[in-house]
Amino acid sequence: xxxxxEIGRSIDKAVFEAEEPALREALLEAQYxxxxxxxxxxxxxxxxIEGAGKGETVKLLNEWMDPRLIQVSTFDIQTDEELARPPxxxxxxxxxxxxxxxxxxxxxYSQMLQGRVHGKFKDAxxxxxxxxxxxxxxxxxDEGALIFKFWFHLSKKHMxxxxxxxxxxxxxxxxxxPLDWQQSxxxxxxxxxxxxxxxxxxxxYAPWYVVEGVDHYYxxxxxxxxxxxxxxxxxxxxxxxxxxxxxxPLVSSLDNRGLLASLDMTQALSxxxxxxxxxxxxxxxxxxxxDKRMRKHALIATFEGNDAAGKGGAIRRVTxxxxxxxxxxxxxxxxxxxxxxxxxxxxxxxHIPARGKFTIFDRSWYGRVLVERVEGFCSQADWLRAYGExxxxxxxxxxxxxILVKFWLAIDQQTQLERFKxxxxxxxxxxxxxxxxxxNRDKWDDYADAVGDxxxxxxxxxxxxxxxxxxxxxxARVKVLRTINEAIEAAFARD
Amino acid sequence: xxxxxEIGRSIDKAVFEAEEPALREALLEAQYxxxxxxxxxxxxxxxxIEGAGKGETVKLLNEWMDPRLIQVSTFDIQTDEELARPPxxxxxxxxxxxxxxxxxxxxxYSQMLQGRVHGKFKDAxxxxxxxxxxxxxxxxxDEGALIFKFWFHLSKKHMxxxxxxxxxxxxxxxxxxPLDWQQSxxxxxxxxxxxxxxxxxxxxYAPWYVVEGVDHYYxxxxxxxxxxxxxxxxxxxxxxxxxxxxxxPLVSSLDNRGLLASLDMTQALSxxxxxxxxxxxxxxxxxxxxDKRMRKHALIATFEGNDAAGKGGAIRRVTxxxxxxxxxxxxxxxxxxxxxxxxxxxxxxxHIPARGKFTIFDRSWYGRVLVERVEGFCSQADWLRAYGExxxxxxxxxxxxxILVKFWLAIDQQTQLERFKxxxxxxxxxxxxxxxxxxNRDKWDDYADAVGDxxxxxxxxxxxxxxxxxxxxxxARVKVLRTINEAIEAAFARD
Numbered sequence: 001x002x003x004x005x006e007i008g009r010s011i012d013k014a015v016f017e018a019e020e021p022a023l024r025e026a027l028l029e030a031q032y033x034x035x036x037x038x039x040x041x042x043x044x045x046x047x048x049i050e051g052a053g054k055g056e057t058v059k060l061l062n063e064w065m066d067p068r069l070i071q072v073s074t075f076d077i078q079t080d081e082e083l084a085r086p087p088x089x090x091x092x093x094x095x096x097x098x099x100x101x102x103x104x105x106x107x108x109y110s111q112m113l114q115g116r117v118h119g120k121f122k123d124a125x126x127x128x129x130x131x132x133x134x135x136x137x138x139x140x141x142d143e144g145a146l147i148f149k150f151w152f153h154l155s156k157k158h159m160x161x162x163x164x165x166x167x168x169x170x171x172x173x174x175x176x177x178p179l180d181w182q183q184s185x186x187x188x189x190x191x192x193x194x195x196x197x198x199x200x201x202x203x204x205y206a207p208w209y210v211v212e213g214v215d216h217y218y219x220x221x222x223x224x225x226x227x228x229x230x231x232x233x234x235x236x237x238x239x240x241x242x243x244x245x246x247x248x249p250l251v252s253s254l255d256n257r258g259l260l261a262s263l264d265m266t267q268a269l270s271x272x273x274x275x276x277x278x279x280x281x282x283x284x285x286x287x288x289x290x291d292k293r294m295r296k297h298a299l300i301a302t303f304e305g306n307d308a309a310g311k312g313g314a315i316r317r318v319t320x321x322x323x324x325x326x327x328x329x330x331x332x333x334x335x336x337x338x339x340x341x342x343x344x345x346x347x348x349x350x351h352i353p354a355r356g357k358f359t360i361f362d363r364s365w366y367g368r369v370l371v372e373r374v375e376g377f378c379s380q381a382d383w384l385r386a387y388g389e390x391x392x393x394x395x396x397x398x399x400x401x402x403i404l405v406k407f408w409l410a411i412d413q414q415t416q417l418e419r420f421k422x423x424x425x426x427x428x429x430x431x432x433x434x435x436x437x438x439x440n441r442d443k444w445d446d447y448a449d450a451v452g453d454x455x456x457x458x459x460x461x462x463x464x465x466x467x468x469x470x471x472x473x474x475x476a477r478v479k480v481l482r483t484i485n486e487a488i489e490a491a492f493a494r495d
Numbered sequence: 496x497x498x499x500x501e502i503g504r505s506i507d508k509a510v511f512e513a514e515e516p517a518l519r520e521a522l523l524e525a526q527y528x529x530x531x532x533x534x535x536x537x538x539x540x541x542x543x544i545e546g547a548g549k550g551e552t553v554k555l556l557n558e559w560m561d562p563r564l565i566q567v568s569t570f571d572i573q574t575d576e577e578l579a580r581p582p583x584x585x586x587x588x589x590x591x592x593x594x595x596x597x598x599x600x601x602x603x604y605s606q607m608l609q610g611r612v613h614g615k616f617k618d619a620x621x622x623x624x625x626x627x628x629x630x631x632x633x634x635x636x637d638e639g640a641l642i643f644k645f646w647f648h649l650s651k652k653h654m655x656x657x658x659x660x661x662x663x664x665x666x667x668x669x670x671x672x673p674l675d676w677q678q679s680x681x682x683x684x685x686x687x688x689x690x691x692x693x694x695x696x697x698x699x700y701a702p703w704y705v706v707e708g709v710d711h712y713y714x715x716x717x718x719x720x721x722x723x724x725x726x727x728x729x730x731x732x733x734x735x736x737x738x739x740x741x742x743x744p745l746v747s748s749l750d751n752r753g754l755l756a757s758l759d760m761t762q763a764l765s766x767x768x769x770x771x772x773x774x775x776x777x778x779x780x781x782x783x784x785x786d787k788r789m790r791k792h793a794l795i796a797t798f799e800g801n802d803a804a805g806k807g808g809a810i811r812r813v814t815x816x817x818x819x820x821x822x823x824x825x826x827x828x829x830x831x832x833x834x835x836x837x838x839x840x841x842x843x844x845x846h847i848p849a850r851g852k853f854t855i856f857d858r859s860w861y862g863r864v865l866v867e868r869v870e871g872f873c874s875q876a877d878w879l880r881a882y883g884e885x886x887x888x889x890x891x892x893x894x895x896x897x898i899l900v901k902f903w904l905a906i907d908q909q910t911q912l913e914r915f916k917x918x919x920x921x922x923x924x925x926x927x928x929x930x931x932x933x934x935n936r937d938k939w940d941d942y943a944d945a946v947g948d949x950x951x952x953x954x955x956x957x958x959x960x961x962x963x964x965x966x967x968x969x970x971a972r973v974k975v976l977r978t979i980n981e982a983i984e985a986a987f988a989r990d
Contacts, residue, residue, distance in 0.1 A: 038836070084849035085793075086895035092844035097836035124619035131626050139884050143838040298580075341533070341592035343638040349587035354579035389634050400581035 001195050002210060003465070004259040004456050006155035010215035023224045024064045030231040031065050031101070037235060038099035040144040044227070046105045047113075048152030049190070050183040051162050052213025053220075057152070058105055060220050061227075071096055075106045088136065098144070108133045109149075109197060116193045117186050126193065130200050137206045146234045147206040148227060151198060152213040156187050162214075192461060199391045199460050204384035210456060259452050259467065260410050268472035278474075281481035282321035288488045289326055289358065297491055298353040298402045301484060302364035305409030306447075307437045308419040309470045310477075314409065315360055317477040318484065328353070332363040344368060344386070345393055355401065364406075365390055369454050374446045387457040394463040403491045404463045405484050408451060409470040413444060496690050497705060498960070499754040499951050501650035505710035518719045519559045525726040526560050526596070532730060533594035535639040539722070541600045542608075543647030544685070545678040546657050547708025552647070553600055555715055556722075566591055570601045583631065593639070603628045604644075604692060611688045612681050621688065625695050632701045641729045642701040643722060646693060647708040651682050657709075687956065694886050694955050699879035705951060754947050754962070755905055763967035773969075776976035777816035783983045784821055784853065792986055793848040793897045796979060797859035800904030801942070802932045803914040804965045805972075809904065810855055812972040813979065823848070827858040839863060839881070840888055850896065859901075860885055864949050869941045882952040889958040898986045899958045900979050903946060904965040908939060 034042065044061075046054050062070055073094040082090045088108075096102030112129035115121055137147055154162070163184055183190065202208040211222050269277065288294065301318070303311045319327055330351045339347040345365060353359040369390075373383040397404055411419075420441075423433040440447070459465040466483045470476035529537065539556075541549050557565055568589040577585045583603075591597030607624035610616055632642055649657070658679055678685065697703040704721050708714050764772065783789065796813065798806045814822055825846045834842040840860060848854040864885075868878040892899055906914075915936075918928040935942070954960040961978045965971035 041836075081849065084851075085847050086891045086897070088891055089844060089847055092841060095837060095841060097833065099836070124623055127623050127626060128619055131622065135887050139840075139880075139887075140838060142880060145838070338592065341536075341594070342590060343635060343640070345634075346587060346590060349584060352580050352584055354576065356579075385634075385637060392630050392634075396581045396583055402581070 001198055001456065001458075001460055002153050002155075002191065003459055004452060005153035005210045005212035006158075007212070007259065007262045008155075008158070008214055009212045009218045011218045011221065013217060016217035016221055019221060023221070023228065026228055027065050027224060027231075030228060030235060031069055033235050034101070034231065035069055035099045040146055040234065041096040041098050042101040042231065043096065043140065043145055043147045044101065044103045045107050045109065045147065045149045046103060046152070047107070047109050047150065048194075048211075049154045049159060049187075049213065050180045051159060052152035052154045052211075053216065054105065054152050054213075056216065057150075057219060057223055058103055061103065061223075064224065065101075069099075070101045070103060072103045072105060075104070075110070088132075091136070095140075108136065109201075113190065113193055113197060117189045123196070126196070127200075130197060134201055134203070137201070137203070141205045146230065148230060149201075149206060149208045150223060150226075151194070151208055151210045152219070153210050154213050156191075158214045159184065159187060195461055199395075202391075202457065203388055204381060207384075207387075207457075259455055260448055263410060263467055263469050265410070265412055265469050265471045267469050267475050269474040269478060271474070274474035274478060277478045278317065278481070281478060281485060282317070284485045285318070285321045285481060285488075288485060288492075289322060291492070293492045293495060294488070295356050296401055296495060297488075298355050298400075299358040299405075299484070299488065300353065300361065300397065300402055301358075301405045301407065302361040302366070303407050303409065304363060304366050304370065305407070305468070305470065306411050306416055307440055308416050308423070308432075309409035309411045310473045311362060311409055313473060314407075314468075314470075314477050314480045315362060318360065318481060321481075322358070327358040327360060329360045329362060332361055332367060344382075345389065348393075352397070352402070365393070366406075366454060366458075369458075370447065370450050373450050374443055387454075390458055391460060391463075394458075394460070398462045401491075403487050405487045406459075406463060406465050407468050407480060407483070408455070408465060409468045409476060411470050413441075415471045416441065496693055496951065496953075496955055497648050497650075497686065498954055499947060500648035500705045500707035501653075502707070502754065502757045503650075503653070503709055504707045504713045506713045506716065508712060511712035511716055514716060518716070518723065521723055522560050522719060522726075525723060525730060526564055528730050529596070529726065530564055530594045535641055535729065536591040536593050537596040537726065538591065538635065538640055538642045539596065539598045540602050540604065540642065540644045541598060541647070542602070542604050542645065543689075543706075544649045544654060544682075544708065545675045546654060547647035547649045547706075548711065548714050549600065549647050549708075551711065552645075552714065552718055553598055556598065556718075559719065560596075564594075565596045565598060567598045567600060570599070570605070583627075586631070590635075603631070604696075608685065608688055608692060612684045618691070621691070622695075625692060629696055629698070632696070632698070636700045641725065643725060644696075644701060644703045645718060645721075646689070646703055646705045647714070648705050649708050651686075653709045654679065654682060690956055694890075697886075697952065698883055699876060702879075702882075702952075754950055755943055758905060758962055758964050760905070760907055760964050760966045762964045762970050764969040764973060766969070769969035769973065772973045773812065773976070776973060776980060777812070779980045780813070780816045780976060780983075783980060783987075784817060786987070788987045788990060789983070790851050791896055791990060792983075793850050793895075794853040794900075794979070794983065795848065795856065795892065795897055796853075796900045796902065797856040797861070798902050798904065799858060799861050799865065800902070800963070800965065801906050801911055802935055803911050803918070803928075804904035804906045805968045806857060806904055808968060809902075809963075809965075809972050809975045810857060813855065813976060816976075817853070822853040822855060824855045824857055827856055827862060839877075840884065843888075847892070847897070860888070861901075861949060861953075864953075865942065865945050868945050869938055882949075885953055886955060886958075889953075889955070893957045898982050900982045901954075901958060901960050902963055902975060902978070903950070903960060904963045904971060904975075906965050908936075910966045911936065 034040075046058060048054060058072055062072070071094070075090060078090065091104070091108065094102060094104070108129070112126055112133070115129075116123075116126045141147060163180060198208045198210070209223075209226050211219055213219050289299075303315060305311050315329065319329070328351070332347075335347055348361070348365045351359055351361070368378060368386040369383050372378045394404055420433055420437065423429040455465045455467070466479075468476045468479050468483075529535075541553060543549060553567060557567070566589070570585060573585065586599070586603065589597060589599070603624070607621055607628070610624075611618075611621045636642060658675060693703045693705070704718075706714055706717050784794075798810060800806050810824065814824070823846070827842075830842055843856070843860045846854055846856070863873060863881040864878050867873045889899055915928055915932060918924040950960045950962070961974075963971045963974050963978075
């Protein structure tokens with residue numbers, strides 16, 4: 001969930017300064033239009049890691065926009081007035097009216113997260129708080145509110161580097177607050193529980209936006225653009241009176257450094273290394289699948305990837321290690337008539353393996369947020385709600401002991417072109433290449449955006465995505481096998 | 496929540512037999528239309544008290560309708576197949592396809608309820624299960640499913656009477672299952688936790704229907720009609736592809752014995768008794784409000800009722816006992832401009848009293864499901880979701896220590912007419928009667944239905960409704976005061 005906000009995104013000062021004036025003007029204009037229409041309020045929630053630029057962003061928004069129409073509320077220690085009333089009263093009294101924008105800096109999420117991190121309660125009580133937040137937001141959106149939820153993120157490395165840099169600088173060391181020091185100790189817990197909260201409360205009508213906070217320019221431009229696009233879409237939609245999915249919910253990254261672009265695609269294995277490592281990993285998998293601890297688990301591996309990225313070859317190297325009675329391969333294509341008569345996830349539920357078994361999905365439930373999204377096979381509302389439904393589905397799987405490994409096999413455009421051409425040349429490979437593959441290729445950027453969003457919204461601690469650099473097939477196959485083996489061993493270690 | 500299913504509703508055999516053939520035919524027709532359209536599945540959940548006719552109703556539905564298009568699933572002991580997979584797998588594999596009806600007899604609700612009643616877990620875990628059920632149903636409805644949730648109810652008295660009658664009858668004693676005997680011991684817990692589940696999972700798109708099970712004819716006709724109306728409305732709605740509120744969600748009772756009609760309106764107090772009891776209750780209230788245990792609580796009393804039922808007079812008798820610094824009266828009329836710019840509940844949240852204080856709402860948040868519903872001041876979707884939002888709001892109040900007392904002051908039509916006429920005669924009362932009052936009077940039955948639904952859906956253990964028989968003003972005033980006093984004492988006793 002935080003992967004793509006840990007790659008050190010940044011943009012040049014020059015780019016920022018070139019874009020800022022137009023963004024500022026457009027934001028101001030949207031703000032006045034919001035006031036003019038006075039049809040709905042805008043609520044901006046600011047959460048995330050200390051030092052990731054939360055405060056600076058709020059300050060900047062007030063500079064960019066008309067501060068008279070923005071009401072910033074902070075919620076830390078409860079006042080006497082607030083303590084004498086139900087906890088939600090403090091939020092209700094600060095709600096912005098229709099036509100205004102309210103920035104909630106510290107809010108229901110900060111409270112539940114702090115409480116959980118500091119061990120004041122356990123997951124079940126956290127889930128009750130999450131449920132309460134969901135009900136509140138659902139009601140607000142039912143009443144027409146437009147909610148933006150920002151999580152400002154820093155990788156642990158970046159957070160530590162920042163503290164070190166500030167500490168030794170007499171001019172800036174005052175900027176380190178006690179919260180920062182506390183955070184450096186509780187970082188892992190904070191991110192762990194934060195992810196649970198984000199996973200469960202990112203809904204189509206009020207999604208989370210995770211913003212990497214390391215670079216001032218990147219962070220500011222990203223937040224500004226998300227606000228602007230969301231505002232403009234809502235202002236242009238005369239129907240906005242009921243629960244509506246965000247019309248502009250997902251943005252491709254500004255720095256052209258999507259997660260996929262951050263992969264080192266040059267990684268490769270020599271033939272000899274490959275032979276040796278493949279044999280090792282296959283033997284390891286074979287042993288793990290026969291281990292008696294496997295009786296408490298089922299294993300699911302899903303394979304997605306660019307066309308011609310080598311999914312089939314990788315799957316064959318996995319199954320090569322196994323007894324055919326242990327695994328099943330489920331190829332996922334267009335749904336059958338029977339499947340079309342059921343909810344979307346039904347056709348995957350029916351293939352869930354029993355304990356001790358292994359199911360390989362060749363393409364998977366992610367079709368909805370990949371091909372169906374890009375090709376328009378389902379409505380925007382459908383694929384937007386799919387992220388939440390998928391997270392919920394995968395949480396049920398892992399709660400029941402399923403070990404879930406998800407692969408995206410990535411190749412670059414040049415490699416794909418070469419493979420397509422090769423396929424056209426070789427008679428027995430010609431069936432593998434169709435007109436559709438060439439058409440998909442034209443939508444390369446759309447697919448890259450869809451993959452980025454998919455990983456951002458569905459790579460979770462309980463079911464992380466593994467991106468496989470697959471320009472070199474040998475490297476890819478070994479990494480796939482090794483990832484599966486490590487996932488099984490990690491599950492055994494947790495038992 | 497169960498009040499109106501504990502009044503011993505029944506209808507004559509003759510009425511039933513007169514209605515049954517037409518209902519049966521219409522149900523069959525709707526069923527074939529459902530198959531024909533094949534646009535959505537229908538899921539019927541059967542829950543409630545043992546012996547309240549769950550099994551008989553399922554049997555009857557299969558007789559009435561084409562059983563080839565109904566698939567009945569029972570879920571009790573998990574099979575080996577099911578135990579080896581995530582818990583929800585058993586429900587997914589039984590989902591009816593589009594065009595079919597699935598009856599889930601024993602389902603996710605029975606499991607969580609049994610677990611809680613038998614102390615396998617506490618409320619926080621129950622809430623997690625409730626949350627999971629909500630996510631599942633939301634997803635199903637997002638995919639177009641039409642869900643009916645029936646809770647078959649028996650009062651404790653009726654349940655015991657039934658067991659006694661069967662026990663001594665050699666021909667029928669075999670009908671008593673071990674579950675029945677268990678239920679007789681756990682009845683209170685079962686109903687207590689059942690209410691929590693119903694309160695939290697009754698949503699506009701999948702509401703609960705509580706059906707009193709004591710009389711076979713009443714029960715069968717009620718279920719048949721709810722199914723028929725809901726089915727017909729969904730079949731006629733070509734938009735039914737996304738989450739939709741039930742178009743025919745609430746039915747006025749078949750036996751013309753609404754909850755209001757079950758009140759004994761002849762209750763009255765003599766002048767002397769009134770004087771004495773009023774003085775006693777006022778003194779009691781005055782003492783309770785000064786009690787130091789009151790510092791941990793706030794008190795809220797809401798007054799709703801028929802026009803001319805005597806709300807103002809009752810409120811004056813309450814405040815007569817108090818120091819003006821202790822209480823505030825909030826008259827609720829049309830919302831102000833400022834209030835219209837906020838979510839519906841905002842104007843009530845702003846008047847929530849601090850601990851130690853008392854707020855009287857002269858009309859309340861129930862306006863949405865009373866006048867706004869009947870007069871069409873808000874959309875059906877708005878008042879349908881209001882029940883859930885109000886329950887959630889009141890739960891937050893009581894969790895924070897607020898003592899909440901809700902009154903409906905009921906008079907009959909004749910009494911209202913006399914009071915209206917009297918008001919027109921007496922100069923200083925003339926301001927109290929307007930054209931609108933006469934217009935409201937024409938909608939007497941609509942208001943009676945709205946009140947019945949309101950009590951069914953929002954009278955909860957944590958915030959019960961008190962119906963006040965107000966034909967006699969003296970009786971009403973004393974009952975109001977006594978109810979408030981008892982609520983405060985009960986709260987002190989729980990501290």
